[in-house]
Amino acid sequence: MPEARFRIKRWDPESDEAGAERYDEFTVPYDTSLTVLEGLFYVQERLDGSLSFRYCCRAAVCGSCAMYIDGRYRLACQTNVRHLTGDVITVEPLPHMPLVKDLACDMTDFFAKYEYIKPYLMRNSAPPEKEIPQSPKDRHKLDEPIDCILCGCCYSSCPSVWGEENYLGPHALLKAYRFEIDSRDQARRERLPRFDNERGAYRCHTITNCVEACPKELNPTEAIQWLKGAAVRRRILGRLK
Amino acid sequence: MRQETITEHEGGMWPWLFQRITAVVLILGLAVHLFALHIVDLGSLNYANVADRLTSVFFMVVDFSLLAAGLFHALNGLRMVLLDYGFRGGRRVALNAGLWVVGLGFFVYGVWALWPWLTA
Numbered sequence: 001m002p003e004a005r006f007r008i009k010r011w012d013p014e015s016d017e018a019g020a021e022r023y024d025e026f027t028v029p030y031d032t033s034l035t036v037l038e039g040l041f042y043v044q045e046r047l048d049g050s051l052s053f054r055y056c057c058r059a060a061v062c063g064s065c066a067m068y069i070d071g072r073y074r075l076a077c078q079t080n081v082r083h084l085t086g087d088v089i090t091v092e093p094l095p096h097m098p099l100v101k102d103l104a105c106d107m108t109d110f111f112a113k114y115e116y117i118k119p120y121l122m123r124n125s126a127p128p129e130k131e132i133p134q135s136p137k138d139r140h141k142l143d144e145p146i147d148c149i150l151c152g153c154c155y156s157s158c159p160s161v162w163g164e165e166n167y168l169g170p171h172a173l174l175k176a177y178r179f180e181i182d183s184r185d186q187a188r189r190e191r192l193p194r195f196d197n198e199r200g201a202y203r204c205h206t207i208t209n210c211v212e213a214c215p216k217e218l219n220p221t222e223a224i225q226w227l228k229g230a231a232v233r234r235r236i237l238g239r240l241k
Numbered sequence: 242m243r244q245e246t247i248t249e250h251e252g253g254m255w256p257w258l259f260q261r262i263t264a265v266v267l268i269l270g271l272a273v274h275l276f277a278l279h280i281v282d283l284g285s286l287n288y289a290n291v292a293d294r295l296t297s298v299f300f301m302v303v304d305f306s307l308l309a310a311g312l313f314h315a316l317n318g319l320r321m322v323l324l325d326y327g328f329r330g331g332r333r334v335a336l337n338a339g340l341w342v343v344g345l346g347f348f349v350y351g352v353w354a355l356w357p358w359l360t361a
Binding site: 196201205 | 258
């Protein structure tokens, strides 16, 4: 029976000292449909029950199982082992993130920053009785940014985040862009000051690691550049949006 | 995330916008500068010819724009880099003030160097 070898980064806060991560190797039965997440399930259920990792939907929709697999940011559930080259599959947690245990990272800051930019539709008029109409053209603008599943790959890969703990990060700014370009959103001064500052959009140096890392092939860098231009249009040219 | 006030992080738009504006000034100004120095024949390279060119208002404007744009672009670029290395709060204010002093100092020095032709 063919086999796949997994080399998994391990760290247990209860027994290991800080920074004392190690790699454990496991052998998993292989078939052509095996995903990295299924491999991790096999390890946890049959070989080492203490292995910790996050997952939920198993369909690349929830963003829970983002990991650093064979040196690239990937979702474990949508990474087929068949497509990985090399004899051993190296699985590591998202780099530059505080660890909880093994492959699970602490996402507290990540979601605090996400909430900070007010990621919801804001209206300054009473809600209509039915829906708020939106033209197909305006809806088309949202096609890309609404695909963000908040997996954390962009945030973990961004050197500006590594250097400045208060930088909002590509995920939060992409979400700000998603609502700022929404024709139904009427936020004026509510969201703008939250990204129009030096720990917001201007901390992005267009390094584009986020574009490279995104498993959904989105472009947070372009969205952040748009936000910088939007701040100028609104503050200097007096545009409402 | 440490809860810092928004006021501590206000600003950023003007430095960003001026970095782009000065970039355009630099590209156009450098083109004029290189064109005037290396392509247009101003006669032999001697003191009299260079001094003659410096008395023209056009070259004076180009030279001072280039000086101001170059200084702003370089020092603001340096500031952008340094801000990634822990310049927060008071240190950030000190960094901004220090760079303004350096920039204005070099600009005054540049103006002083061309002063005889400016007043000629």
